[in-house]
Amino acid sequence: MKKINLIKYILIGIVIIYQFILLRNFFSCWDFKSDFHFSSYGLRLKIEGEINNDVGIPFIIVRFFHNKINFFILDIFKRWIFFWDLPFLLSHLSIIGVFGLLAGAWYLFEAVIKKEIKSDLFLFIYIVFFPFLEIIFSPKLPFLIKICLMLIPRQLFALSGLWKFLTRNKKGVLIVIGLIFISIFGQRFFINEFKNFCAE
Amino acid sequence: MKKYTKLILVLIFCLALFLRLYKLIEVPPGLYIDEVSIGYNAYSILKNGVDEHGRKYPLWFEAFGEYKLPVYIYLTTMSIVVFGKNEFAVRFPSAFFGSLSILAFYFLIKEIFTSRLAGNKFFKNQALNIALLSSFLLAISSWHLQLSRPGFEVNLALTFFIFGSLFSVLFWKKGKMVNLFLGFLFFILTFYTYNSFRIITPIYLVFLSIVLLLKYPQKRKEILCIGLLFLILSLPMINFSFSSGGRARFLATTAFNIDDKQSFIDKWSDFFFVFLQNFFAHFSLNFLFNSGDHIGRHGLREFGVLAKWQLPFLFLGFFTMFKNRKTALSKLLGSLLILSPIPAALTTPSPHCLRSFLLILPLEILIAVGIIYLWVTLKNKWRISIFTFICLLSLYEFIFYLHYYYVHYPKTNIIEWGAGYKQVVEKVCQYKDKYEAIVVNNQLGHPYIYFLFYNDQIQPIFIQPGWEKPKDLKNKPLLYVTNSVDKPSEKMLDIIYLPNSPNKDIFARLWEI
Numbered sequence: 001m002k003k004i005n006l007i008k009y010i011l012i013g014i015v016i017i018y019q020f021i022l023l024r025n026f027f028s029c030w031d032f033k034s035d036f037h038f039s040s041y042g043l044r045l046k047i048e049g050e051i052n053n054d055v056g057i058p059f060i061i062v063r064f065f066h067n068k069i070n071f072f073i074l075d076i077f078k079r080w081i082f083f084w085d086l087p088f089l090l091s092h093l094s095i096i097g098v099f100g101l102l103a104g105a106w107y108l109f110e111a112v113i114k115k116e117i118k119s120d121l122f123l124f125i126y127i128v129f130f131p132f133l134e135i136i137f138s139p140k141l142p143f144l145i146k147i148c149l150m151l152i153p154r155q156l157f158a159l160s161g162l163w164k165f166l167t168r169n170k171k172g173v174l175i176v177i178g179l180i181f182i183s184i185f186g187q188r189f190f191i192n193e194f195k196n197f198c199a200e
Numbered sequence: 201m202k203k204y205t206k207l208i209l210v211l212i213f214c215l216a217l218f219l220r221l222y223k224l225i226e227v228p229p230g231l232y233i234d235e236v237s238i239g240y241n242a243y244s245i246l247k248n249g250v251d252e253h254g255r256k257y258p259l260w261f262e263a264f265g266e267y268k269l270p271v272y273i274y275l276t277t278m279s280i281v282v283f284g285k286n287e288f289a290v291r292f293p294s295a296f297f298g299s300l301s302i303l304a305f306y307f308l309i310k311e312i313f314t315s316r317l318a319g320n321k322f323f324k325n326q327a328l329n330i331a332l333l334s335s336f337l338l339a340i341s342s343w344h345l346q347l348s349r350p351g352f353e354v355n356l357a358l359t360f361f362i363f364g365s366l367f368s369v370l371f372w373k374k375g376k377m378v379n380l381f382l383g384f385l386f387f388i389l390t391f392y393t394y395n396s397f398r399i400i401t402p403i404y405l406v407f408l409s410i411v412l413l414l415k416y417p418q419k420r421k422e423i424l425c426i427g428l429l430f431l432i433l434s435l436p437m438i439n440f441s442f443s444s445g446g447r448a449r450f451l452a453t454t455a456f457n458i459d460d461k462q463s464f465i466d467k468w469s470d471f472f473f474v475f476l477q478n479f480f481a482h483f484s485l486n487f488l489f490n491s492g493d494h495i496g497r498h499g500l501r502e503f504g505v506l507a508k509w510q511l512p513f514l515f516l517g518f519f520t521m522f523k524n525r526k527t528a529l530s531k532l533l534g535s536l537l538i539l540s541p542i543p544a545a546l547t548t549p550s551p552h553c554l555r556s557f558l559l560i561l562p563l564e565i566l567i568a569v570g571i572i573y574l575w576v577t578l579k580n581k582w583r584i585s586i587f588t589f590i591c592l593l594s595l596y597e598f599i600f601y602l603h604y605y606y607v608h609y610p611k612t613n614i615i616e617w618g619a620g621y622k623q624v625v626e627k628v629c630q631y632k633d634k635y636e637a638i639v640v641n642n643q644l645g646h647p648y649i650y651f652l653f654y655n656d657q658i659q660p661i662f663i664q665p666g667w668e669k670p671k672d673l674k675n676k677p678l679l680y681v682t683n684s685v686d687k688p689s690e691k692m693l694d695i696i697y698l699p700n701s702p703n704k705d706i707f708a709r710l711w712e713i
Contacts, residue, residue, distance in 0.1 A: 050608070052702060053607065053608045053611050053702060054607060054608075055702060057607060065600055065603050070600075073504075074508075077489075077508055078490050081485045081486055081489055081490050082486065084485050084491075085484055085485050085486040086480055086481070086483065086484040086485070086486075087484070105515075105519075106519060106522060109519045110523075113523075182476075185469065186472075186473045186476065187578075192500065
């Protein structure tokens with residue numbers, strides 16, 4: 001029994017080290033790319049551009065669709081999706097981390113259905129909503145602090161999901177070993193991905 | 201609710217039909233080159249019994265370096281009989297079968313969710329609601345609308361696939377051989393309609409046959425006979441798939457670098473990870489909710505393949521299904537989710553809306569399950585306010601989409617749809633009698649097929665850049681059509697602008713040379 005627990009700790013340890021290596025790639029960045037940040041100037045330009053296509057449409061209809069509130073919400077949603085897009089997730093979580101994230105969300109869903117509130121819920125809410133702060137305000141913080149505030153909590157949530165998966169599944173150890181193997185060997189296909197998310 | 205089911209279903213079908221037929225000629229603007237090819241080949245088959253290359257009733261239609269599958273083209277012949285040779289006739293089969301698929305989808309889900317496959321009280325009790333909601337979501341889906349208005353063969357193949365699955369489920373439930381026969385017949389049609397189904401259908405049928413053989417061991421002979429019939433009917437396709445013509449499409453779009461210098465392990469690990477990357481790209485939130493596959497003909501650049509408000513319900517539906525993962529229904533949905541992007545994952549570009557179109561079915565079911573789950577779970581006082589908000593949000597997003605589709609799309613994506621060719625042919629018709637010959641520069645794209653489709657009485661000479669006027673025509677005036685900005689003579693006859701273009705972009709010029 002103890003031996004199996006040791007294997008689980010080793011596996012989690014490997015994932016922690018691996019995710020730290022992935023995170024280290026981001027140390028060479030100084031900020032996220034502009035795709036991740038809202039720009040009021042860009043929004044104004046966009047609205048004007050779209051209105052130009054509405055020749056012959058009553059003004060009230062044009063403004064009903066092309067107004068700042070509507071475009072602001074759409075813009076924010078679009079950028080928020082970037083933070084949850086698979087290539088971005090793979091850049092700092094890898095395949096095993098994304099699996100952990102999904103597992104974490106699943107166990108949380110199970111707990112919420114049973115009306116059990118867990119600390120994971122707060123971490124989940126934090127990682128879901130924190131990107132909005134980055135998108136809207138894009139605070140002028142050192143990138144290292146941004147990573148600590150944004151990416152590390154995600155990795156923690158993924159690790160917690162992975163740990164639950166390991167402890168609650170009979171075949172968990174085998175599956176996690178397989179996923180670590182695929183993650184490490186497959187990383188050469190994703191290793192340069194992080195550069196797509198760094199500001200030039 | 202049961203009382204009104206039929207009425208609601210009829211309303212959903214009418215809505216689907218209206219959304220697919222309204223302004224069908226104008227939006228998308230112009231006929232895309234593949235649609236024109238389909239239209240002309242269908243017309244030629246109808247008129248002379250041969251395709252554009254003179255082959256008698258062919259099974260494969262050669263078009264622009266590849267071969268088109270036959271079902272959509274032969275179906276368009278019927279549409280041309282009714283509506284004549286025009287844009288509407290080319291698009292009508294897709295729009296009509298697209299609407300029909302909504303009905304078939306309803307019956308398919310109803311049959312599956314009320315069968316033992318559901319294996320869960322929640323699914324069984326909510327079967328009708330889930331079926332109605334799924335078919336409604338499919339009717340208003342931007343992905344389905346976008347691909348069922350133009351003459352895309354994939355939409356027809358999807359409809360056949362839904363019908364095939366419906367009859368297979370009916371056989372599974374009732375054991376009537378006629379259902380199995382019809383089911384397999386529809387599956388064969390998918391095989392001859394769109395390339396992706398050349399991969400999906402055989403895999404699906406192998407699993408289906410195993411499941412059916414296990415369920416009805418006493419009908420082993422009949423099932424095997426129908427399987428054999430399918431195999432015989434598939435032989436031309438199997439034969440074609442291994443021929444150079446059949447492989448041409450795959451070789452032109454394959455995602456894999458076939459490099460003989462690579463070691464065996466490198467080759468296969470590359471293959472595996474490229475496949476994996478492409479496969480998961482279809483589940484990327486950016487693809488699903490932000491931008492689709494970035495190909496202008498497959499969607500609007502401001503919209504993903506799913507509506508934005510559906511995001512939480514997709515996850516909720518996924519978790520609900522995962523909660524009941526031991527049921528056959530969850531396994532069926534799971535396998536459909538895995539199977540659907542496989543053809544698209546083997547090719548490039550990836551993700552690809554057309555090649556992974558089958559994915560729309562499990563996704564719409566998951567969203568419907570998510571919505572119904574929330575409806576059932578919420579307490580009364582919350583339910584009304586939350587769902588009123590969701591309804592308003594979804595309605596606004598849908599109207600917003602329609603505004604973009606009907607007002608913006610015909611202007612922003614006009615080039616991708618081959619608009620302008622019809623106007624060129626019409627203008628050439630006006631001038632043709634005054635000139636000895638008509639010369640069209642091939643830089644215009646593939647103009648010959650547009651001339652054939654819009655007026656096959658005109659027989660222009662199609663030329664490459666660098667062409668020089670032949671000696672026998674030296675002193676005779678010719679009508680020259682080009683999109684080049686060069687000035688071939690002093691006498692310009694006409695300018696053809698891109699229709700609806702806000703900046704009055706020039707599509708072609710007519711010169712006398």
